[in-house]
Amino acid sequence: MNIFCTIFFSGLYFSANAQAGFPLALGDQIIYYPKLHNKVQNIEAIKTGLTQSLKRVNQVFDIASKTAINSKDIKTILVQNDRIELEVKGKKNNFIWLFSTIDDSTMYFIGKQNAGNYIFLPSAANFAFAELDAAQQFADNIYAVQYSNINRLRDSVLSSFKEKVTAFKTAKKEAVIRDEQKSLFLLADTVSQKMDYFSAIKIYLKAIEIDELSYPKAYANIALLYAQINFFDYAILYMQQYLMLETETVAIRGAKDKIYEWESLIYY
């Protein structure tokens, strides 16, 4: 299974850096999830964390220049308020990765049995660590850099969704699930029963693209599927969308509890 799949929000790109919690095992690969130490991110603590962990990096692969940098060639590690900068032996220019690029990047944190730990930022670089705790520290701090952006994106997705829900409720139209959608929902259920959660999510997203508001439970199911693969930020977002559509008290209570549960898994 290709774990580097890109996950979309309905018609909208959203970085898949939202994972936290228990590691997810896929064959010999284990996907770890970064966590946050605090609700408010402190840039000085992030800089220290990144510097400390980069001192233990074994290899860095720069995507833009397609250059592999070995740890023994790294002369200086400089983490500033807006960037990570490496001075490398024999290179005239420093390697620079701006936080603004990392912000929009999908982060994958993968460990392979006896083969190191990799943090892959597709638009910036791939960082390889022999030691898991160093990789975890690096990933946690990258996640902290990204977190304000995650919140911003979530707020904007929710506000535009709210407008659609309000318009739908005002129009007092009856929600109709089309046959095409129904078959996709059924397919997604079958796939998720086979524990192929990534594919199930993709099918669900395709289904709600047809009509976003016809089947509120789809949002709860997507949220639960994201939680299953430990993408808790996504799970929270979809459950919040579900809450905007759902009217039944018991279901609302359950959804809110799930959000609380996932929020607690994002933080240490």
Place this chain on the structure above:
Amino acid sequence: MFKNILIIATLFLLKIDQVNAQDSVAARNFFQQDSLLKNELLQAKKLLYHTLQQNALVIKINQQVSYAFYNYGYLQNVYLSANGLQFMCNSSQTATIFFNGITDLKFKINTIENSIQSGGLVTEHKLSIGNTTLSVKQNNYNILKAIQQQFIQLQNLLNIDHFGMIAFKQKAIELNGMPNKTATIEEIRKYIVQAEVQAKLYNYEKAIELNFQIIATHSTAYPSAYFNVAILLAETNKLHSAIFNMQKFLLLNPNTKDEEFGKAKIAEWQIILNN
């Protein structure tokens, strides 16, 4: 008309007086018990201090610093302060036991027998209090036993004070008299869910912290928080704290089944502490 108003006003004032009287009785009870506790605490500290002072010459002090153990020699002098006891030893080194650090300590005497070259045995009794160990030779076991008992007594009084048991009992009495004693607000609900998740993930420290957040939000709205904290503290080997939190839970009138379970747990933890 005026007469009626006057009667109503008098009744109203009588009612206020009654409420105030009840309040002042509760407040008086609290202050009486609290000052009694403070007095008992002071006496317990002094008693321990005198016992240590009188037997200083037979007590040897060992101090653990990180992973190393240092022999500070025999006790020369003891100083009692509001924060703890300071031991001056004949090696000119000092060891301190802080009162706020003994909440969850188990005071157990260990006996160690060492063979000596001449073929005999030297028996030593050791009482560890955190990083400090008091030891005496075989024939002074009773002195160490008395010190142990006094530490246990002092710890109990300190814990009653530390966990605010007197004020809590007062609050529980007032609360149990009210018709609707529990209320779950959304913020508390959030902490309940999160504490459960963390406990399931074996993150006991985090689960304890979240349960304490429930208590901090409203100390009596969710009595089970005390129960959960007690169980989690016991899991993290803090049995004294576990007992006091379970006692708080029992004070909030749980149902019979929970009450039996809570009492059984306290008994179980006390057995562990006494052995």
